[in-house]
Amino acid sequence: MLYREALNKALDEMMSRDSSVVLLGEDIGFYGGNYKVTEGLYARYGEKRVIDTPIAENTIVGTAIGMAIGGLRPVAEIMTVNFSLIAFDQIVNQLAKIRYMSGGKITLPMVIRMPQGVAKQLAAQHSQSLERLFASIPGLRVLVASDATTAYYGLKFAISTDDPVIFLEHLLLYPEKMEIEEEKHFSPYRARIKKEGEGITIISYLKMLHDTLKAVPTIEKELDTTCEVIDLCSINPLDVETISKSVKKTKRLVVITEEPKTGSYANEILNKVLEEVFYELDAPPLKIGAEDVPTPYNRTLELASIPTPEKIAKQIIIWGRKHGI
Amino acid sequence: MNKSYAEQFYYLMKLGRVFELRAKEEYMKGNIGGFLHLAIGEEAVHVGSVLGFGKGDVFVHYREHVYALAKGIEPKYIMAELFGKITGVSKGKGGSMHLYDPKFNFYGGNAIVGAYIPHAVGTAFARKYMGDTTGVLVAFGDGATNSGNFFESINTASKWEVPVLFLCENNYYAIGTRIDRVSPFVDLYKKAKDYMPAKQVDGMNIFEVFDAVKKAKEYIESEGKPYFIEALTYRYEPHSITDTGDYRSPRELKIAKEKDPIENLKAIALREGLLTEDYIKFVDDKVKQIVEDAVEFAISSPEPPLEELYKDVFCEVCIDVVS
Numbered sequence: 001m002l003y004r005e006a007l008n009k010a011l012d013e014m015m016s017r018d019s020s021v022v023l024l025g026e027d028i029g030f031y032g033g034n035y036k037v038t039e040g041l042y043a044r045y046g047e048k049r050v051i052d053t054p055i056a057e058n059t060i061v062g063t064a065i066g067m068a069i070g071g072l073r074p075v076a077e078i079m080t081v082n083f084s085l086i087a088f089d090q091i092v093n094q095l096a097k098i099r100y101m102s103g104g105k106i107t108l109p110m111v112i113r114m115p116q117g118v119a120k121q122l123a124a125q126h127s128q129s130l131e132r133l134f135a136s137i138p139g140l141r142v143l144v145a146s147d148a149t150t151a152y153y154g155l156k157f158a159i160s161t162d163d164p165v166i167f168l169e170h171l172l173l174y175p176e177k178m179e180i181e182e183e184k185h186f187s188p189y190r191a192r193i194k195k196e197g198e199g200i201t202i203i204s205y206l207k208m209l210h211d212t213l214k215a216v217p218t219i220e221k222e223l224d225t226t227c228e229v230i231d232l233c234s235i236n237p238l239d240v241e242t243i244s245k246s247v248k249k250t251k252r253l254v255v256i257t258e259e260p261k262t263g264s265y266a267n268e269i270l271n272k273v274l275e276e277v278f279y280e281l282d283a284p285p286l287k288i289g290a291e292d293v294p295t296p297y298n299r300t301l302e303l304a305s306i307p308t309p310e311k312i313a314k315q316i317i318i319w320g321r322k323h324g325i
Numbered sequence: 326m327n328k329s330y331a332e333q334f335y336y337l338m339k340l341g342r343v344f345e346l347r348a349k350e351e352y353m354k355g356n357i358g359g360f361l362h363l364a365i366g367e368e369a370v371h372v373g374s375v376l377g378f379g380k381g382d383v384f385v386h387y388r389e390h391v392y393a394l395a396k397g398i399e400p401k402y403i404m405a406e407l408f409g410k411i412t413g414v415s416k417g418k419g420g421s422m423h424l425y426d427p428k429f430n431f432y433g434g435n436a437i438v439g440a441y442i443p444h445a446v447g448t449a450f451a452r453k454y455m456g457d458t459t460g461v462l463v464a465f466g467d468g469a470t471n472s473g474n475f476f477e478s479i480n481t482a483s484k485w486e487v488p489v490l491f492l493c494e495n496n497y498y499a500i501g502t503r504i505d506r507v508s509p510f511v512d513l514y515k516k517a518k519d520y521m522p523a524k525q526v527d528g529m530n531i532f533e534v535f536d537a538v539k540k541a542k543e544y545i546e547s548e549g550k551p552y553f554i555e556a557l558t559y560r561y562e563p564h565s566i567t568d569t570g571d572y573r574s575p576r577e578l579k580i581a582k583e584k585d586p587i588e589n590l591k592a593i594a595l596r597e598g599l600l601t602e603d604y605i606k607f608v609d610d611k612v613k614q615i616v617e618d619a620v621e622f623a624i625s626s627p628e629p630p631l632e633e634l635y636k637d638v639f640c641e642v643c644i645d646v647v648s
Contacts, residue, residue, distance in 0.1 A: 022454070048454060054484075059443050059477040066447020069432055070382075071455060074447075093437050094444070102425035103416030104637035106432070139638055157647035162640040186647050 004174040006148035007037045007113075010155035011075065015045055018073065021159055024051040025060055025077030034079055035115060035174045057083045061090035061112060065098070068108040073159055081116035081130050081168065095164045096139030111158045111165045117207055117258050118306050119171040124294035127302075129206075129258045132265040134166045135235045141165045142235035143188060144205045148178040150233055153186035168235075170206040191239040192231045193246070199225030199325060200316070201246040203269055204256040205232040212256055214309035215316070222313075223320040235265060243269070244276040251282040252325070254316055258306055261289035283323035288315055326532055331590070331599035332608075333376060334531050338368040338587050340612040341391035344400055347616045348390070348407055348421075352566055356624070357407045360436075361421050362388040366561040369531035369586030370494050371395060374462065374556070377538030378490065382430045382452070384445040384463040387422035388560075389434050392464070396429045404619035410626035417629045418637065438499075439469035442478040442491075449487035453549065460488035460545040462538075468499025470513050479551070483520040488545035490538065491517060491553045494528065500564040501572040517553035528556030529584040532593065559584070 001009075015021045027034050029042040029052040042050040053060050057078055064074040078084045084091065091112070098106050118127045134142045141163045145151035151169065158165035191203075194213065200223075204212045209231050216227045228246050232239070247253050253273065255266040266287045274285065290306045307315075345363045352361050364371055368391055375383065375395035385392045393403055398414055406413030407421050414424050415434075424434040432448070435441040445463035452459055469475050470493055482489045493513050497504050505511050514523040522544065526537045534556055541552040559581035563570030594600035 020455075054477070054481065056473075056477045056481070058473060059446075059481050062440070062443025062474065062478075063447035063450065063481060066444035066449070067451045067454075068447075069444060070448035070451025072451045089437060089440055090443070094435075094440060098425075098433075099639075100637045101415060101419040101423040102433075102637075103413075103418050105415070105425050105427055107640065141639070153647055160647060161643045163643060184648060187645060188647065189645050 001148060001177070001179055002174065003148050003151055003176045003178055004035060004037050006152040006178070006180050007145070007155055007169065008039060008041070010152045011038065011041060012044070014156055014159045015041065015049065020071060021073045021075065022049045022051060022067065023075050023077065024053050024064060026053055026055050026079050028052065028077050033077070035171070037174070038077070057087040058090055061087040061095065064110050065090060065094055065108055068110040069106060073109050075111045075113060075159060078112060078114040080126060080171065081114045082126055082128050084112070084114055084130070091140070092137050096137045100139060107162045108164045109162045111155070111167050113155070113167045113169065115169040115171045115174070117170045117172065118295055118302065121297055121299055121302060123297040127295035131168060131235050132259055132263060132268070135265055135268060139164070140236065142168065144168045144232060144235055146205050146209045146231045146233070149181045149183065150192070150231065152180045153183055154188050154233070157186065157188040168206065172207050189234040189237050189239060191233050191242040193228060193242070194231050195227065195229040197226035197228035197250065199223070199250055200227045200252045200254060200320070201243065201250045202227055202229050202254045202256065203232055203243060204229065206258065208256045208258050208307060211307060211309045211312055215313040218313040219316050219320070222317045223325045225320070225325055238269065238272055240272050240276060243273050247273060247277045248280050251280060253281065253285040254288065255285065256288040256307055256312060259289055260292045261287060262292050264289045283319070286316065286319045288312060326597070326599065328599050330376065330535070331594045332604060334372060334535070334590055335594065335600060335605065336608050336612070337372040337376070337395050338531065338590065339608055340400065340615065341368045341372065341394055342587060343612045343616050344394065344404070344619070345390055347620060348404070349566065351407070351620060357421070358409065359420050360387070361407070361566040362564065363562040363566065364388045364391045364560065366581065366586070367391070367494060367496060367528070367558045369534055369590070370528040370556045370558050373531040373534030374464065374492055374538045377535040378460070378462045378542050381459045381542070382432060382445070382448050382461045384432045384441045384448070384461070385434065386438070386465055387434065387436045389424055390421070393424045393431055393434070396431045398424065398426050398429050398431060400615055401619040401622040405623040405626050408623040408626070410623055411629040411633065412622070412626040416633065416637070418633070439465055439472040439474035442469065442474045443481070445489050446478050446482045446485070446487060449482070449489045450485055453487055458488065458546050458549065460490055460542055462490045462492060464492040464494060466499065467493065467495040467497060467504045467513055470516050471508055479517050479520045479553070482551040486550050488549055489551040490541050490545055491551060492538070493553070493555045494558050495555050496558050496560045498564070498573070501568065512555070514553055514555040521551045521553050523553035523555070525555045525557065528558030529586045529589055531586060531590050
């Protein structure tokens with residue numbers, strides 16, 4: 001199975017289970033979706049449930065809010081997170097606030113799905129990661145789907161909960177082969193330990209999680225230790241408990257995101273976790289992220305702007321040696 | 326036009342005006358905070374459209390007290406909301422600009438110009454999807470017709486064929502800027518006429534507003550398509566209570582007030598025998614008492630307890646597990 005097929009399976013199951021689930025977005029119906037996440041659903045459920053919208057993100061989110069008010073469970077697809085900025089008034093001023101401003105009288109059970117991150121030479125306007133923006137708005141749940149399991153169960157949860165959910169995917173994961181691990185009780189707001197270890201806790205998600213896992217054998221060999229790798233899964237709420245428990249064991253913390261380092265969501269993770277474990281640490285925490293530049297088109301420069309398995313390994317090894325691992 | 330409608334018109338318009346004048350007084354006393362946008366002068370549009378529309382969802386802007394009253398929300402719950410009390414229609418968390426009550430199909434009260442127009446389109450889609458042919462009313466000012474939300478929404482509503490009545494209240498001013506300074510033409514119905522039937526009415530005459538909205542409602546529900554009405558009106562008060570309003574000349578204001586919608590209704594209704602002087606006196610006394618009671622209710626209501634701060638951000642009964 002491909003990562004995108006896990007998302008498709010979640011959409012398909014929720015649509016067959018509940019006729020109030022509708023999809024809307026650009027190119028998602030007749031055309032089948034620019035990244036094929038909605039492939040086959042138009043043929044199966046028809047144009048009333050798989051709705052092609054104009055290229056007008058503000059309208060996609062705005063009408064989805066109205067649909068949720070009217071009793072549906074819309075799943076809006078924004079083609080990439082970069083275009084969500086066009087809908088930011090709807091997301092921040094409307095979606096995140098209407099439940100509160102109405103004293104809880106109006107609920108908006110809806111999902112905005114969108115891929116983010118650096119793909120391959122798409123240049124600065126198509127390569128951003130923006131989880132920090134959504135994370136900082138009270139009223140939004142923010143999930144990140146790093147693999148087929150979290151994609152499948154996470155999206156099913158996002159559709160079934162009554163809170164508005166920002167559901168972030170990664171452009172480069174869509175064609176990746178992976179399987180859904182069967183889970184009896186999936187907790188969407190819990191971080192997941194992908195690999196157990198004793199010496200360093202590494203927090204990551206989306207593509208950076210996969211790059212981290214690739215870097216780990218080198219790190220473990222060079223530093224003669226073991227790494228505990230955690231997939232964050234949920235940006236808001238943040239599972240401080242799982243992370244803190246791991247750091248209390250390993251005494252060392254690394255956070256890796258694809259966002260530019262200044263103001264990245266890694267800062268928030270560090271802040272919340274350090275409040276819990278500061279005196280437990282044997283080394284200052286390490287933050288790895290993209291350079292503070294717009295993403296360049298040129299492939300060499302593009303790769304230089306973001307963490308890669310090689311750079312992750314190198315930075316952690318240097319940091320580890322400096323701090324006595 | 327029958328007598329019963331004329332009586333409802335007068336009752337609701339007068340209630341709206343007395344309510345708002347009293348809210349202004351309470352604002353001056355410091356009992357109401359933030360912004361307070363008064364609709365005095367525009368009552369014929371607000372009451373006439375709600376009654377002409379009848380059953381159906383309503384989405385409006387931040388100058389919405391009279392719409393909320395006309396939809397049936399009790400004055401005391403609106404006044405308590407203005408006072409920020411827990412008994413308010415939005416538990417004191419929304420204030421004047423954010424009155425919501427789904428029981429009355431009333432969905433705000435929205436403080437971002439034009440941003441709720443697509444919500445109305447989406448809700449109309451949802452109703453239609455679920456087999457309900459009832460239309461949706463969305464009202465906005467002249468200023469909103471210059472925004473992307475407006476143009477995107479008339480495009481989408483027209484293509485999706487959903488029963489939305491777009492009601493533009495052209496009071497000629499977007500805060501302090503006159504419409505002809507920011508729009509290439511001032512007959513705003515022309516902005517929609519290639520997408521849907523669009524007409525202009527005298528918004529100072531409630532009979533005209535009521536009739537036009539009633540016909541439009543019949544159209545949107547029988548055809549399942551949108552419709553646009555521009556109602557020419559005027560607000561006597563500044564944009565918000567904190568605005569000086571000195572961008573309009575005393576002469577302009579005087580001319581507008583000569584077309585006062587309540588006086589206009591009285592004159593027509595008395596002449597046609599639809600209202601009596603006795604009824605008018607009865608209503609005048611009654612609404613005064615209702616508004617005094619609403620203020621008393623608001624004053625005596627408790628403040629929201631501090632734990633309310635954290636409530637209604639997220640779903641509290643949702644289970645955080647999926648299986």
